[in-house]
Amino acid sequence: KAGVTQTPRYLIKTRGQQVTLSCSPISGHRSVSWYQQTPGQGLQFLFEYFSETQRNKGNFPGRFSGRQFSNSRSEMNVSTLELGDSALYLCASSRDLAKNIQYFGAGTRLSVL
Amino acid sequence: QQQVKQSPQSLIVQKGGISIINCAYENTAFDYFPWYQQFPGKGPALLIAIRPDVSEKKEGRFTISFNKSAKQFSLHIMDSQPGDSATYFCAARYNTDKLIFGTGTRLQVFP
Numbered sequence A: 001k002a003g004v005t006q007t008p009r010y011l012i013k014t015r016g017q018q019v020t021l022s023c024s025p026i027s028g029h030r031s032v033s034w035y036q037q038t039p040g041q042g043l044q045f046l047f048e049y050f051s052e053t054q055r056n057k058g059n060f061p062g063r064f065s066g067r068q069f070s071n072s073r074s075e076m077n078v079s080t081l082e083l084g085d086s087a088l089y090l091c092a093s094s095r096d097l098a099k100n101i102q103y104f105g106a107g108t109r110l111s112v113l
Numbered sequence B: 001q002q003q004v005k006q007s008p009q010s011l012i013v014q015k016g017g018i019s020i021i022n023c024a025y026e027n028t029a030f031d032y033f034p035w036y037q038q039f040p041g042k043g044p045a046l047l048i049a050i051r052p053d054v055s056e057k058k059e060g061r062f063t064i065s066f067n068k069s070a071k072q073f074s075l076h077i078m079d080s081q082p083g084d085s086a087t088y089f090c091a092a093r094y095n096t097d098k099l100i101f102g103t104g105t106r107l108q109v110f111p
Helices: none
Strands: A005-007 A010-013 A019-024 A031-038 A042-050 A053-057 A064-068 A074-078 A087-094 A108-112 B004-007 B010-014 B019-025 B033-038 B045-050 B056-059 B062-067 B072-077 B086-094 B098-101 B105-110
Touching: A005 A087, A010 A019, A019 A087, A019 A108, A031 A074, A042 A064, A042 A074, A042 B098, A074 A087, B004 B086, B010 B019, B019 B086, B019 B105, B033 B062, B045 B056, B045 B062, B045 B072, B072 B086
Parallel strands: A010 A108, B010 B105
Antiparallel strands: A005 A019, A019 A074, A031 A042, A031 A087, A042 A053, A064 A074, A087 A108, B004 B019, B019 B072, B033 B045, B033 B086, B056 B062, B062 B072, B086 B098, B086 B105
């Protein structure tokens, strides 16, 4: 069974640009959560999608947005990039909302110059 | 307070020693406490988890100790091995579907 796939693995952008990251969850999983990981801050929750609906949202500005498609694949978008957006962005999928276990992808490393 | 405080930030242990990572919380509504392990270049993976009605859970060399009255829980790694070198995150769940992570502990085990 394939794991969670995130693309691309690495991304370099400049300030002011926008970026779209993609996540393909494990087959059969309907919940997709996104996290931002930075040194010292740990895993900061961005948002969660379940059956194409945003169910939970963290404390990030509106520049961060996401969506989920009917096949459960998800994308997150960051507009007007800032230097502080440089981070590892992780996607996690789970079968349902209970999060007894989340399966993480390897992440997308975003560098903003 | 939806926060989980994790310590230490980094830990260096000799091979064969015991690694201990601590987490503390305030919200008594948390109902599930997992630990995740992350190797460099990989995403976190569930290592072990406990519910608040249990004081200890052991899986191989990994043990969670849970102190409900003190609102603390900890991960103990017995006979630590170089292959255990990774970043460890504690987490806590509330409202059935919301998960809060600690800030992580980088463990290095030297031979």
